[in-house]
Amino acid sequence: MYYVANIMRSKGDPKIVRSGPRHIPPADRLARSLGWFSIGLGALELLAPRRITGPLGMQGDETLVRAFGLREIFSGIMSLSVDRNAGLWSRVAGDGLDAAALMSAMNRDNPKKHNVALALLMIGGIALLDYRGAQETTRRPQIGRRRLYPDRTGFPKGLAAARNSARELLSRTKTVAS
């Protein structure tokens, strides 16, 4: 990619000799893994819903699984974006929906109940990760002390002086014009 990018530059443009460190907060890293996981799972649910409904004994629920797939993909895209926090919270909510759907499969006279239980356990684990990620990426604007700037007028001669000279100038140009 850098090679291709450099073709677009002029000969004299500075090129990277040695790259500095990349700063990614750990919470962002977690968000990124969960985002990609979400997209992968979503794609599977959307394209091959039988691979999900079969082992869970939920045949007939393919449309629901497809809809869940779309939801997963959208949450994933959001978790990878700068609004990762909203993405992760949407994943937490999604985990709730997943769990509810699985619970309903538990209650039925389902021969694959043990698989459903396993899936529920997995969802629980992922939900914990999602929740942690969502908590950690919640922006806290208060980190560091909150300062206010009530004395930063920008006018060395004061606000009143700035106002007055402007009004004088305006009225003068007005009289000249008329």
Next chain:
Amino acid sequence: MKALVWHGKEDIRCDEVTDPRIEDPRDAIIRVTSCAICGSDLHLFHNFIPGMLPGDIMGHETMGEVVETGDAMDGKLKKGDRIVVPFTIICGQCEQCKRGNFSVCETTNRKRHLAEKVFGHTTAGLFGYTHLTGGYPGGQAEYLRVPFADATHIKVPEGLSDEQVLFLSDIFPTGWQAAAQCDIEPSDTVAIWGCGPVGQMAIRSAILLGANQVIAIDCLPERLSMAEAGGATIIDFKTESVMDRLQELTDGRGPEKCIDATGMESHVMPSQPDTILDRAKQMLMLESDRPHVLREMIYLCRPGGVISIPGVYSGFSDKIPMGALMNKGLTIRTGQTHVNRWTDDLLRRIADGEIDPSFVITHTVNLEHGPEMYRLFRDKQDSCVKVVLKP
């Protein structure tokens, strides 16, 4: 030399890069003494502006000392001169430059074919910005090559500090142009959406241009306090209704002049459902900009008024209420800043002590700490309004 380099979305690093050199007789190289992070750098940080390539050097608010020049300076610039570099690169000779329309200079965009495809026409080359505007390496670096340097500079008179003049490169003339485009009359109310650095400059500019009342809208206490210090009446859109407060402050007429100092990344919040829809469309690449502020301004501006847009928009915006715009007879004025059209006057005002733009600086750090400052500024941590970097 060291420089802040764009590697991808939310990935800016302080890299060691090769030194720039003179490529054209009209070039100059400066040793950067101060540079700043701009709000529009955040749009690049978020990869919301198309046409960035990994390896691009950031920064378009820069000043320094000339250390080398090409042979075609025509006596206009010499080694040792202290200059501020306007973010718009200008030739000074084309028809647009002669008209003072510097930000649409017809000569300086070296990737003009890209701009012509996307915008219909070329616009001026810009430092540290997308390849649509030339992809020129930016000034968040130890050295900067200034193309067309005989025209693209503002000479700094002795006795003024870096901090006083640095913002002539962008945010001060940008805030000024935003207010000047409003053709302010003594009875006017000017409402300004967004109290970031450009908004702060627009507030002071509107005062200096004689507005009767300036109203500033934001949600961050530190920015609102700074706006109030500059003479604005403030509205916190998180706790108050912008519509109700504007009606109240203008006896139900609405502000005659509205300035959008927010741009394409409007605040997303549940109480304004259109912002959520915009964000969703943006993620699915159905829309590039989030024009909530623009919609609100069209709705709230007094009929016959002016809407001035210094905020950056990159591509396509949905659901602009054209019906209201047309029937209310509003005028929209916008553009990248014609920096050199204003700087002689603004430099005089700084030298006369009428205004000191350094009021906006809240953080000054070494260039190496730049990458962290991008995050700090983006997340509005530590009451950050404006970051200055010292190479």
